[in-house]
Amino acid sequence: MLTNEQEQQIVQQILSGDKEQYAVIVREYQQTVSNLCYKLVGNKLDVEEVTQRVFVELYTALPRFRYASRLSTFIYRITVNVVSKMLKHDRRIVSYDAAPESDDRDFQRSHEEQLIKEEQTRRLREAIGHLKHEQRTALVLYTYNDFSYNDIAEVMQVSLAKVESLIFRAKKNLQKMLV
Numbered sequence: 001m002l003t004n005e006q007e008q009q010i011v012q013q014i015l016s017g018d019k020e021q022y023a024v025i026v027r028e029y030q031q032t033v034s035n036l037c038y039k040l041v042g043n044k045l046d047v048e049e050v051t052q053r054v055f056v057e058l059y060t061a062l063p064r065f066r067y068a069s070r071l072s073t074f075i076y077r078i079t080v081n082v083v084s085k086m087l088k089h090d091r092r093i094v095s096y097d098a099a100p101e102s103d104d105r106d107f108q109r110s111h112e113e114q115l116i117k118e119e120q121t122r123r124l125r126e127a128i129g130h131l132k133h134e135q136r137t138a139l140v141l142y143t144y145n146d147f148s149y150n151d152i153a154e155v156m157q158v159s160l161a162k163v164e165s166l167i168f169r170a171k172k173n174l175q176k177m178l179v
Contacts, residue, residue, distance in 0.1 A: 135170035
């Protein structure tokens with residue numbers, strides 16, 4: 001992971017005309033952006049397209065980066081904005097891929113336990129996909145990316161109270177859907 005100073009130096013080099021340094025940013029953040037996009041849109045087929053749009057948007061937005069926060073926060077903000085725009089203009093990416101994830105520990109479980117876990121994961125992913133976009137975004141950033149409420153407020157450009165409300169409502173809505 002790049003330090004804050006390294007990020008600032010790379011951004012300054014890019015803005016000074018060294019376009020090759022942009023590849024460093026893409027390499028450093030591509031997987032993180034892809035993971036966030038997947039969790040926000042859920043459709044594996046569109047993740048690459050959304051990720052590519054994020055990095056195109058980031059390139060054009062770089063001159064607006066003011067070093068007040070980390071570059072990663074700026075990238076998350078752009079990711080959330082790109083996903084929001086795409087959800088408004090392209091309804092097909094709303095479908096949430098409900099394919100369960102598995103890990104090495106699953107092999108140690110009985111077949112029945114694994115089927116139950118997969119069904120629960122599928123239901124949870126499907127329910128998250130049905131949340132309103134703002135609720136889903138706040139919940140994903142909080143739950144999967146371990147963002148603090150303050151970080152979420154900065155990324156989503158909303159108040160701290162709004163973040164608290166979004167996460168509370170997302171959890172309540174998930175409870176209703178999963179009962």
